[in-house]
Amino acid sequence: MSERPPHTTTDAGSPVGSDEYSLTVGAGGPVLLQDTYLIEKLAHFVRERVPDRVYHVKGGGAFGYFEVTADVTEWTKAAFLNEVGKRTPVLLRFSSVAGEEGYPDSDRDVRGWAMRFYTEQGNYDLVGNNTPVFFVRDPMKFPDFIHSQERMPATGLRSNNMQWDFWTLSPESAHQVTVLMSDRGTPRTWRHMNGYSSDTYMWENAAGKKFWVKYHFKTEQGIENFTDAEAKAMRAEDLDCHRRDLWDAIAREEYPSWRLEMQIMPYEEAADYRFNPFDITKVWPHADYPPMTVGRLVLDRNPENFFAQIVQAGFDVANFVPGIGPSPDRMVMARMFAYGDSSRYRTGPNYAQLPVNQPLSGVHNYNKDGPMRYHHSGNQPVYAPNSYGGPKADPQRFRDPSWFTEAAEIMRAAYEAHPEDDDFVQPGMLYRQVMTQTDRDHLVGNIVAHLSQGVERSMQERAVGDYWTRVDSDLGARIARSLGLKP
Numbered sequence: 001m002s003e004r005p006p007h008t009t010t011d012a013g014s015p016v017g018s019d020e021y022s023l024t025v026g027a028g029g030p031v032l033l034q035d036t037y038l039i040e041k042l043a044h045f046v047r048e049r050v051p052d053r054v055y056h057v058k059g060g061g062a063f064g065y066f067e068v069t070a071d072v073t074e075w076t077k078a079a080f081l082n083e084v085g086k087r088t089p090v091l092l093r094f095s096s097v098a099g100e101e102g103y104p105d106s107d108r109d110v111r112g113w114a115m116r117f118y119t120e121q122g123n124y125d126l127v128g129n130n131t132p133v134f135f136v137r138d139p140m141k142f143p144d145f146i147h148s149q150e151r152m153p154a155t156g157l158r159s160n161n162m163q164w165d166f167w168t169l170s171p172e173s174a175h176q177v178t179v180l181m182s183d184r185g186t187p188r189t190w191r192h193m194n195g196y197s198s199d200t201y202m203w204e205n206a207a208g209k210k211f212w213v214k215y216h217f218k219t220e221q222g223i224e225n226f227t228d229a230e231a232k233a234m235r236a237e238d239l240d241c242h243r244r245d246l247w248d249a250i251a252r253e254e255y256p257s258w259r260l261e262m263q264i265m266p267y268e269e270a271a272d273y274r275f276n277p278f279d280i281t282k283v284w285p286h287a288d289y290p291p292m293t294v295g296r297l298v299l300d301r302n303p304e305n306f307f308a309q310i311v312q313a314g315f316d317v318a319n320f321v322p323g324i325g326p327s328p329d330r331m332v333m334a335r336m337f338a339y340g341d342s343s344r345y346r347t348g349p350n351y352a353q354l355p356v357n358q359p360l361s362g363v364h365n366y367n368k369d370g371p372m373r374y375h376h377s378g379n380q381p382v383y384a385p386n387s388y389g390g391p392k393a394d395p396q397r398f399r400d401p402s403w404f405t406e407a408a409e410i411m412r413a414a415y416e417a418h419p420e421d422d423d424f425v426q427p428g429m430l431y432r433q434v435m436t437q438t439d440r441d442h443l444v445g446n447i448v449a450h451l452s453q454g455v456e457r458s459m460q461e462r463a464v465g466d467y468w469t470r471v472d473s474d475l476g477a478r479i480a481r482s483l484g485l486k487p
């Protein structure tokens with residue numbers, strides 16, 4: 001480098017004399033309080049962290065673009081999707097769920113898929129996983145579920161026993177646990193896995209017609225997983241294998257890509273569909289709602305700064321754009337509160353003003369002040385209604401996405417049942433009809449290995465008798481035999 005580097009300054013910009021020596025009274029004397037550069041440096045250092053996400057802590061991500069490849073205006077009026085060939089900048093953050101920062105990337109876990117489209121009508125955030133289903137269908141159980149995957153209160157250790165206790169007492173988890181225990185629970189890289197909205201959302205077209213939708217991002221690199229043994233070996237080789245792989249691939253200009261396939265259900269079909277279509281523990285079978293290719297996602301730019309652009313990225317399930325909205329999926333509704341709230345906790349009420357969180361379109365509203373307020377609107381009126389030219393909402397053009405509900409008593413209850421709702425049917429189909437013999441053998445081996453690490457005998461019995469045997473009797477029998485239990 002021929003250019004001289006800039007001289008060091010304090011945070012206030014004034015030049016400093018040394019990054020090597022503190023200010024002392026003589027070479028052997030005490031350090032002085034008036035060394036404000038040292039004090040600033042230490043004080044800043046101990047404040048370097050923001051609180052971790054409470055889960056999905058360990059992750060990595062990159063920027064890129066989404067390109068529309070098929071006309072979807074029949075189903076949505078979303079401006080960023082309104083033209084074939086249209087490109088929208090995106091940010092995608094991948095993550096593990098349960099482990100802390102520093103945890104091995106290769107460990108068995110679900111992988112998060114948090115995506116932001118920087119559209120001309122504001123940020124659209126789509127936050128899903130690498131699996132099409134989830135462990136629980138009611139947000140009331142969500143914190144308990146996460147607690148069961150974390151650490152024991154006294155020992156501070158992870159506990160397979162605690163995980164199986166929660167899962168076997170929550171039969172709705174069977175579908176997701178089947179996927180998690182298959183080799184899809186140990187993806188080889190983030191590039192070699194799919195991403196799913198998992199949740200159901202609503203699309204609305206320009207004429208006001210509504211549809212229920214699920215998003216499937218299919219990897220164009222092909223699905224590749226570690227076996228259980230390979231994943232465990234990778235722990236010793238590279239804790240950050242997924243973060244490193246993504247960075248290196250993009251640095252090599254081998255840009256990973258995914259095909260967006262949509263499942264689209266006409267609004268009226270939800271009520272009588274054979275499964276509850278809003279139950280996130282179920283998929284919509286492809287034969288019922290064939291996935292349609294509508295776009296392509298490409299990641300082609302690494303972050304310039306991991307902390308500023310990946311750690312501080314605050315995705316919010318409530319960030320919709322006109323033409324896209326929530327569905328009666330209870331998990332969506334709870335997540336619409338919790339994600340924004342997590343960012344407000346981690347980085348403050350003005351987290352959306354951080355560069356990575358700023359929409360490309362403008363922000364105009366009456367929120368004001370608060371810690372770290374960076375953008376402001378000068379002397380704009382601070383209340384609505386006002387007579388002095390402040391922003392005006394337009395209820396005719398921008399109505400909240402809506403659906404009809406019947407007047408009903410307010411209660412705490414399960415979803416209304418649909419004829420074929422059952423927690424074990426779909427994981428059973430996955431085991432019997434979709435998995436190859438090798439997939440099934442690995443599934444059995446992975447479950448047995450997991451159940452053999454610190455899981456009480458009574459818990460193993462429950463896992464076999466009340467859980468896996470109900471997914472499939474052959475599966476239950478194979479696990480029982482391997483664990484030395486009576487089938």
Ligand code: NDP
Pocket residue numbers: 132179182184194216218283284285286287425426427429430434435436439
């Ligand atoms: P299909 O035969 O049409 O689809 C099965 C799908 O399963 C495949 O398209 C693939 O989805 C996925 N798959 C393939 N191998 C595996 C594996 N080893 N582990 C996990 N998933 C795999 O059948 P249906 O749509 O009727 O679904 C049957 C079962 O397949 C479901 O009960 C569910 O467990 C599973 N499945 C269904 C999905 C859906 O949205 N319908 C999505 C994923 C799984 P992909 O291309 O997305 O990888």
